[in-house]
Amino acid sequence: MAKFKMHLLVCGGTGCHASLSQTIGDNLKEILVEKGLDHEVQVIMTGCFGFCEKGPIVKVMPDNTFYTEVKPADAREIIEEHIIKGRKVNRLLYQDPENKEHVSDSKHMGFYKKQIRIALRNCGFIDPENIDEYIARDGYEAMGKVLTEMDAQQTIDIIKKSGLRGRGGGGFPTGLKWEITSKSQADQKYVVCNADEGDPGAFMDRSILEGDPHSVIEAMAICGFSIGATKGLVYIRAEYPLAITRLKIAINQAREYGLLGTDILGSGFDFDIELRYGAGAFVCGEETALIHSMEGMRGEPTFKPPFPSVSGYLGKPTNVNNVETFASVPVIINKGADWFSSIGTEKSKGTKVFALAGKINNVGLIEVPMGITLREIIYEIGGGIKDGKKFKAVQTGGPSGGCLTVNHLDTPIDYDNLIAAGSMMGSGGMIVMDEDDCMVSVAKFYLDFTVEESCGKCTPCRIGNKRLYEILETITLGKGTMEDLQKLKNLSYVIKDTSLCGLGQTSPNPVLSTLENFWDEYIEHVTTKKCRSSQCKALMQYIIDAEQCVGCTACARNCPVNAITGERKLAHYINQDICIKCGACLEKCKFNAISIQ
Amino acid sequence: MTKVKSLADLRKMKEGLESKLNLREKSNNPESLVQIRVAMATCGIASGAKTVMEYMIDELEKRNIEAVVTQTGCMGYCYAEPTIEVTLPNQDAVVFGYVNEKKANEIIEKYIKNNELVDGIIPVNYETIKK
Numbered sequence: 237m238a239k240f241k242m243h244l245l246v247c248g249g250t251g252c253h254a255s256l257s258q259t260i261g262d263n264l265k266e267i268l269v270e271k272g273l274d275h276e277v278q279v280i281m282t283g284c285f286g287f288c289e290k291g292p293i294v295k296v297m298p299d300n301t302f303y304t305e306v307k308p309a310d311a312r313e314i315i316e317e318h319i320i321k322g323r324k325v326n327r328l329l330y331q332d333p334e335n336k337e338h339v340s341d342s343k344h345m346g347f348y349k350k351q352i353r354i355a356l357r358n359c360g361f362i363d364p365e366n367i368d369e370y371i372a373r374d375g376y377e378a379m380g381k382v383l384t385e386m387d388a389q390q391t392i393d394i395i396k397k398s399g400l401r402g403r404g405g406g407g408f409p410t411g412l413k414w415e416i417t418s419k420s421q422a423d424q425k426y427v428v429c430n431a432d433e434g435d436p437g438a439f440m441d442r443s444i445l446e447g448d449p450h451s452v453i454e455a456m457a458i459c460g461f462s463i464g465a466t467k468g469l470v471y472i473r474a475e476y477p478l479a480i481t482r483l484k485i486a487i488n489q490a491r492e493y494g495l496l497g498t499d500i501l502g503s504g505f506d507f508d509i510e511l512r513y514g515a516g517a518f519v520c521g522e523e524t525a526l527i528h529s530m531e532g533m534r535g536e537p538t539f540k541p542p543f544p545s546v547s548g549y550l551g552k553p554t555n556v557n558n559v560e561t562f563a564s565v566p567v568i569i570n571k572g573a574d575w576f577s578s579i580g581t582e583k584s585k586g587t588k589v590f591a592l593a594g595k596i597n598n599v600g601l602i603e604v605p606m607g608i609t610l611r612e613i614i615y616e617i618g619g620g621i622k623d624g625k626k627f628k629a630v631q632t633g634g635p636s637g638g639c640l641t642v643n644h645l646d647t648p649i650d651y652d653n654l655i656a657a658g659s660m661m662g663s664g665g666m667i668v669m670d671e672d673d674c675m676v677s678v679a680k681f682y683l684d685f686t687v688e689e690s691c692g693k694c695t696p697c698r699i700g701n702k703r704l705y706e707i708l709e710t711i712t713l714g715k716g717t718m719e720d721l722q723k724l725k726n727l728s729y730v731i732k733d734t735s736l737c738g739l740g741q742t743s744p745n746p747v748l749s750t751l752e753n754f755w756d757e758y759i760e761h762v763t764t765k766k767c768r769s770s771q772c773k774a775l776m777q778y779i780i781d782a783e784q785c786v787g788c789t790a791c792a793r794n795c796p797v798n799a800i801t802g803e804r805k806l807a808h809y810i811n812q813d814i815c816i817k818c819g820a821c822l823e824k825c826k827f828n829a830i831s832i833q
Numbered sequence: 834m835t836k837v838k839s840l841a842d843l844r845k846m847k848e849g850l851e852s853k854l855n856l857r858e859k860s861n862n863p864e865s866l867v868q869i870r871v872a873m874a875t876c877g878i879a880s881g882a883k884t885v886m887e888y889m890i891d892e893l894e895k896r897n898i899e900a901v902v903t904q905t906g907c908m909g910y911c912y913a914e915p916t917i918e919v920t921l922p923n924q925d926a927v928v929f930g931y932v933n934e935k936k937a938n939e940i941i942e943k944y945i946k947n948n949e950l951v952d953g954i955i956p957v958n959y960e961t962i963k964k
Contacts, residue, residue: 240853241886241902242856243856243857245857297856297857297860298857298859298860298863298902298903299860299903300863321873321878321906322871322872322873322904322906323874323906362854368850368853369850369854371846371847371850372851372853372854373854375847377843377844377847380840380843380844381840383840384839384840385840493836493837494836494837494838495837501837501839502838502839
């Protein structure tokens with residue numbers, strides 16, 4: 237039997253996968269065979285390492301070397317230099333952005349220093365398609381304990397005591413939800429995993445399912461046992477093919493081992509899981525809409541109560557939890573409620589996974605303790621703002637959340653503080669914006685999303701959001717008035733107050749939050765018709781400085797609409813009526829004669 | 834595939850599987866374990882460093898000593914190859930030269946197990962720039 241002395245972990249998350257990590261893995265294996273090392277060195281495709289900015293990642297164990305931005309062609313060098321000769325390939329090591337030094341192992345990278353990985357504990361460590369590796373890392377131990385040594389109420393009590401709250405956005409206490417569902421009487425109950433991750437820029441659930449699908453399966457069985465359900469359903473969007481494939485493999489492996497099915501571990505408890513595919517509608521992340529979609533009906537929310545815990549899927553009591561919530565459960569059972577509640581803040585316990593995106597150096601997936609400050613996330617883990625620009629805001633909670641500004645940099649992040657700051661935790665997307673982002677346009681972007689995603693059931697959401705979008709459009713075109721700003725505010729409150737589900741109740745948040753925090757930018761757009769970030773095309777002009785212009789004609793020759801006129805060797809002029817503000821002239825001018833005003 | 838029939842079964846299975854991940858598990862906190870680095874440049878390999886490394890890995894496991902064995906480049910003591918550097922927890926690293934299987938056995942038994950020095954130590958003749 238092969239006895240491996242070294243492991244090569246290749247990231248198989250979606251990001252790295254797209255940058256050919258599968259080919260890297262194949263190349264590594266091929267060259268190992270060629271060198272006769274395939275019995276000594278094992279290549280393992282893992283889940284997401286989180287450091288997507290510098291992907292694809294290849295990690296060499298046991299010396300913990302962390303290679304970044306690896307290309308398929310680099311496989312030979314890694315094997316010939318590192319594996320055979322023992323010399324690290326310096327050019328592939330992570331470079332510290334501050335002192336430009338190569339950092340060989342992940343422990344010393346700023347990106348990983350502040351992270352505590354609970355939900356992501358196995359991501360980037362085990363092979364998600366191999367149940368044995370999960371079991372070796374205490375996998376199914378928690379389920380075993382619950383099924384054979386504990387009763388349902390004891391299990392619920394541990395989750396309640398741990399303080400775990402729903403990671404999908406709302407932050408409802410998980411243990412309480414389980415308890416309510418367990419008390420409903422019915423011949424059949426259901427456990428549903430909400431994997432309908434819809435926020436733009438959020439990919440934590442996808443990464444967990446791709447990197448550690450068994451943790452979700454195990455937790456669903458634990459939940460099933462606690463609430464008295466024998467059937468589990470995962471509602472996952474069809475545009476997550478890799479997550480679906482790995483989840484299917486995992487479910488089959490668990491069945492083969494008898495960890496799903498009848499009489500699990502001799503306890504007499506039956507549980508099995510099926511998949512349900514969503515077509516990718518944002519509103520289906522709302523639990524009642526999700527349930528209707530699973531039933532084959534239109535994905536529209538309905539009035540609560542009755543809550544799904546009383547009447548959900550097919551009218552039976554149903555417990556819906558998010559992927560990340562489930563992924564935390566086995567660890568809580570194994571390590572205890574006290575351990576979990578020792579991490580985090582008073583009302584928000586444990587850790588939260590965030591997807592860092594936008595104008596930040598280290599785009600990626602991070603898991604940090606609740607109560608960490610925005611400053612730590614952006615500057616220490618995220619490595620600061622791209623190109624040394626100035627930080628302006630960060631949008632949390634996606635289209636349902638709001639923006640946090642410089643003033644919030646030192647606020648400890650938890651469910652309640654974010655709501656107090658006019659935003660929300662949401663599923664954990666964090667989009668970082670710098671000085672070049674126009675906040676009116678940002679609000680418009682999110683409204684564009686909600687207008688598209690509103691299911692249309694309630695008038696305030698269907699029509700109100702459209703009107704909000706139109707007013708924002710008017711403002712960015714420079715035709716807004718002060719009255720419009722007041723209208724924006726009033727309409728926002730009406731939509732919030734009168735919509736049925738979470739989508740409509742939160743969709744005006746980006747507007748309200750930008751109005752609150754960036755009032756002066758709105759005023760500028762309305763009164764002086766200026767966009768300080770030069771994002772609103774209607775509000776800017778490309779101007780040629782006659783003193784600087786030497787009349788080289790480069791701009792005129794490159795203008796796609798012939799808006800620039802002027803004689804050779806004489807100053808040129810841009811006709812603003814024709815100009816489409818494409819910026820081609822600015823790029824071509826070698827004499828810095830063209831500026832944006 | 835056999836079914837897992839009880840929690841005891843599962844735990845037994847886990848014990849068997851754990852060793853496969855040991856390599857990865859250990860490299861997460863090498864400071865608390867015995868660390869051995871084998872110089873594996875061309876000269877080291879030519880003098881048999883590979884055999885020594887394999888011997889060390891196998892023997893340490895057989896004797897139940899938790900250690901991380903890694904390879905490194907040339908340490909500069911080409912005259913004394915194969916060379917290995919052993920770092921016991923909270924101690925300075927010690928370099929041994931002319932290591933063959935017999936010597937390796939002695940190092941494990943005396944130095945690693947009992948912290949007793951053995952012949953063949955190479956005085957470190959340089960300092961490395963600390964990061």
